[in-house]
Amino acid sequence: MYDEFENQLSIEFAKIKSDDKWLIIVDIDYDNINLSMFYAFGDKKVSLVKQAPYWADWYYGEDLGKCNGGGIPSDAANEIDKELRVDFIANHPYHPETRWIANSVIYPGPAIPGGYPFQFSLINPTDVTPQDNKYDYILFYCYEAWPNYHTCMSSDEMDFYYNGAVHLISTLEGFYPNREVVNLKLSDAKMQGHPYTVILHGLDTRFGNWVHVLNDNTYTL
Numbered sequence: 001m002y003d004e005f006e007n008q009l010s011i012e013f014a015k016i017k018s019d020d021k022w023l024i025i026v027d028i029d030y031d032n033i034n035l036s037m038f039y040a041f042g043d044k045k046v047s048l049v050k051q052a053p054y055w056a057d058w059y060y061g062e063d064l065g066k067c068n069g070g071g072i073p074s075d076a077a078n079e080i081d082k083e084l085r086v087d088f089i090a091n092h093p094y095h096p097e098t099r100w101i102a103n104s105v106i107y108p109g110p111a112i113p114g115g116y117p118f119q120f121s122l123i124n125p126t127d128v129t130p131q132d133n134k135y136d137y138i139l140f141y142c143y144e145a146w147p148n149y150h151t152c153m154s155s156d157e158m159d160f161y162y163n164g165a166v167h168l169i170s171t172l173e174g175f176y177p178n179r180e181v182v183n184l185k186l187s188d189a190k191m192q193g194h195p196y197t198v199i200l201h202g203l204d205t206r207f208g209n210w211v212h213v214l215n216d217n218t219y220t221l
């Protein structure tokens with residue numbers, strides 16, 4: 001029985017025309033009648049060339065749109081998130097009857113200004129005046145009790161916080177040298193305080209291995 005399954009895998013593996021093919025998963029199942037084996041083979045993805053975005057002025061979040069009107073339902077967090085996805089998550093090429101999956105996924109936890117759980121800080125090391133709501137962190141953070149509280153992010157701020165997120169993700173990639181970004185989400189948050197409010201952006205990033213499923217099937221004895 002084992003030999004038959006192994007022989008079937010060898011036959012299917014030999015059919016795949018790829019220089020970087022490998023077995024992703026094998027799952028054996030028994031339903032009291034038949035013994036079956038689900039299997040999938042894959043190969044690696046292609047890399048994507050990063051590009052610099054062009055920014056407008058956007059409200060920080062809540063789908064409030066552009067500061068001068070229009071753009072609803074979107075906001076600064078959504079627009080930065082879109083660009084990060086273009087930069088870090090591969091645009092997988094179409095291949096008939098195949099698909100992409102993320103394998104061996106690791107989630108290091110959320111990156112939040114003022115509450116970051118890793119070995120380095122989200123505080124902007126080049127900030128001239130701390131706690132003035134101007135580039136205090138590498139992700140957007142605005143505290144109502146500090147001067148210059150604002151909900152509209154200029155194009156310069158958009159660019160700064162986009163690059164801050166790029167720096168953060170690139171730094172995190174160093175923690176997982178054998179994995180890459182398979183999913184991310186930069187989102188806005190509003191925390192109603194007593195008596196002060198904080199508005200900010202947080203970043204979730206997941207690392208794993210993209211594999212191109214070239215052949216998946218079930219073989220039943």
